[in-house]
Ligand code: HEM
């Protein structure tokens with residue numbers, strides 16, 4: 001094939017003056033011009049890109065969880081399984097990404113930490129959205145977003161709907177199990193334990209063949225929480241490695257706060273059922 005400038009390359013289209021190109025389709029102009037370091041420190045670009053890519057993967061996780069919720073509500077479990085598997089894989093991707101950030105030493109981080117002011121991952125609204133979607137709903141954590149009506153609307157819309165775990169427990173009810181009052185929500189938005197919900201899951205786990213879809217759903221949720229826990233663990237370990245026991249820019253005590261978050265359980269009866277079998 002001959003292009004009008006006379007050059008060819010393996011039949012590839014070479015003239016994009018009037019066609020949609022790779023960059024056009026992906027809005028790379030915007031994405032690749034969205035890194036604005038505030039210092040001259042070499043590692044600040046790593047820090048920014050690490051967070052931006054994490055936020056992009058979180059955007060996809062939110063998209064998948066919301067779609068999975070719709071499917072569960074419609075008793076359409078197979079597509080929900082596929083989406084939940086994808087969410088776990090996204091977290092696996094986020095977990096591997098810590099290896100890149102860990103190449104940054106404490107001295108290298110100190111070179112630009114002051115430039116971050118009081119900004120912190122604590123203010124990641126997409127991270128909160130994922131926690132809220134899963135079922136961990138601490139309303140105090142809406143506060144850092146009170147100044148932004150668009151984000152507040154988005155988070156409140158998520159809070160207005162049942163969470164992933166509520167949908168799973170409702171599915172138990174629709175399959176004839178007695179779930180009592182359903183999943184227990186503690187005053188701080190974390191999940192407590194219901195004996196009835198535990199007993200229902202125990203029945204499912206005692207006879208997986210009979211309740212295969214509920215069993216598969218439970219295992220998808222456990223998989224998701226497993227990867228989510230690994231993310232929290234990688235985060236706190238990286239933080240300790242980089243800033244030790246310093247207070248966080250977001251105002252918390254730092255590592256001790258993050259260690260406490262390791263104890264949060266998203267789907268309590270699904271973990272306890274293992275002991276009950
Ligand atoms: C050197 C790297 C990092 C350090 C030193 C660090 C430090 C911290 C600290 C100290 C906190 C507690 C809140 C505060 O007071 O600031 C925090 C929270 C948080 N960080 Fe990071 N972080 C790092 C990397 C990341 C990355 C790559 C992400 C990915 C998006 C992230 C997301 C978060 C989130 C979501 C929270 C809130 C956790 C919660 O409330 O449970 N952080 N971080």
Ligand SMILES: N[C@@H](CC(=O)c1ccccc1NC=O)C(=O)O
Nearest residue numbers: 116119120121122247248249250
């Ligand atoms: N909380 C961190 C700062 C930090 O890590 C951060 C700052 C701005 C944007 C994202 C961040 N990442 C995770 O918390 C610190 O105390 O050093």
